[in-house]
Each structure stands twice: as structure tokens, then as C-alpha cells.
Amino acid sequence: QVQLVQSGAELKKPGASVRVSCKASGYTFTTSYIHWVRQAPGQGLEWLGWINPGIGETKYPRKFQGRVTMTRDTSITTAFMELNSLSFDDTAIYFCARVPLRGEVSWGQGTLVTVSS
Amino acid sequence: FMLTQPRSLSESLGKTVIISCTRSSGRIASNYVQWFQQRPGSSPLTVIYEDNQRPSGVPDRFSGSIDSSSNSASLTISGLKTEDEADYYCQSYDSGNWVFGGGTKLTVL
Numbered sequence: 001q002v003q004l005v006q007s008g009a010e011l012k013k014p015g016a017s018v019r020v021s022c023k024a025s026g027y028t029f030t031t032s033y034i035h036w037v038r039q040a041p042g043q044g045l046e047w048l049g050w051i052n053p054g055i056g057e058t059k060y061p062r063k064f065q066g067r068v069t070m071t072r073d074t075s076i077t078t079a080f081m082e083l084n085s086l087s088f089d090d091t092a093i094y095f096c097a098r099v100p101l102r103g104e105v106s107w108g109q110g111t112l113v114t115v116s117s
Numbered sequence: 118f119m120l121t122q123p124r125s126l127s128e129s130l131g132k133t134v135i136i137s138c139t140r141s142s143g144r145i146a147s148n149y150v151q152w153f154q155q156r157p158g159s160s161p162l163t164v165i166y167e168d169n170q171r172p173s174g175v176p177d178r179f180s181g182s183i184d185s186s187s188n189s190a191s192l193t194i195s196g197l198k199t200e201d202e203a204d205y206y207c208q209s210y211d212s213g214n215w216v217f218g219g220g221t222k223l224t225v226l
Contacts, residue, residue, distance in 0.1 A: 047215035
């Protein structure tokens, strides 16, 4: 079955960067997009962008362009999301999601990123 | 465009509830709508994809539809159970970008 296992919680200072990983299994890694979504405490879902693991193409919303970078390593079927210049507002749970061309989205378990001085 | 959902809804055990998701511009039928359920402390779970398709393992009490006349999508949950109490998010696409509704908190009385 499809599984997405994310890296553990992170505590960062303002201005730092964070890198979250998402290890995929149970399907052919290069055939489904990986999206990243975050959820601030008590808030709704916010989309951060996607990566096509097959060719490495990425797309980010304007809000995060220049601050987020998504990459992948096909040899270990893992996607990465790096967010830099962190501020307190970036404190959130970050989720990866597998999005096939047809069919339902599968989600990782989430990674808590806390930005604190 | 934006997707607008009611902030909260409450309904009694065993009853039926309909959660709406209205698209502000462009046709609702232009892009697929998905619905995610999120229980407290858990990741989202897909309950409806491609407007009205239900993943295996999701009870048939959950159904999705779109209505072009109101430019909205709906998630219907019938025979409400306590386990249905959760936040529900609709999601669609805008030129490859994901757009989320603000979420609806469903309380089962």
C-alpha cells in the first residue's frame, strides 16, 4: 500500500532554514506528483507547491517563490521540501501528499516545524 | 479564485449533513474537486476525489457532487456517526495550483 513517511519534528530559530523529507513506498515514485501543504496551529490547509519526481519540475505559489525549494532523490524514493528565512509565522505542521494522475491523494503523517527564538 | 465553505455545521447522530463549497469565479465543473477529512491530531484523509469518487475503505455514507447552477460542490454524509466529527476541506485546481476551502468543522450531536 502507498506510504509516505516524513522526517521528525524540527525546532528552528528565526532566519534559519528547515528541510523536511518524505519517503515514499508502495508505488512507482516517478509516476505521481508530490505536493506539500502546511497547517498553522488552529488554522486551515495552505498549499506550498509540487514536484514532479519523474523530471524534477516544480511549481510554487507566488507567496512562497524564492523561499521554498522542492527536490527529490529517486534512488531513495524521497522528496524534500526546504523553506528558508523562517519566521514565527512558519510554525506549522508540514504534510507531503502523493497525487496520482487519477485516483485519490495519500498523505504523510506530518512534520511539526516550530520557529522559536 | 476562492472556495468558500461554512465555518461550522452541527447535526444529530443518524441524520444527513451537506457541506457546501462555492467557487468564486470560473466554472466549478472546470476542475475536479476533492474532499479531505481531518480529525484532531491526524493527517488529512481523502473521502472524495474527482468530484464524486470514493476511495476504497471510505463508507458509502459519503458522497460528492457538483452543481453548476450554484457553482458549488457538496459533500453529503448520511447516517451520521460520532466518528464523522472532524474538519472537512474542499480542494480544487487553478492552473495547476491547489486551492483549498477554509474548512468546515462538523459537530455530531
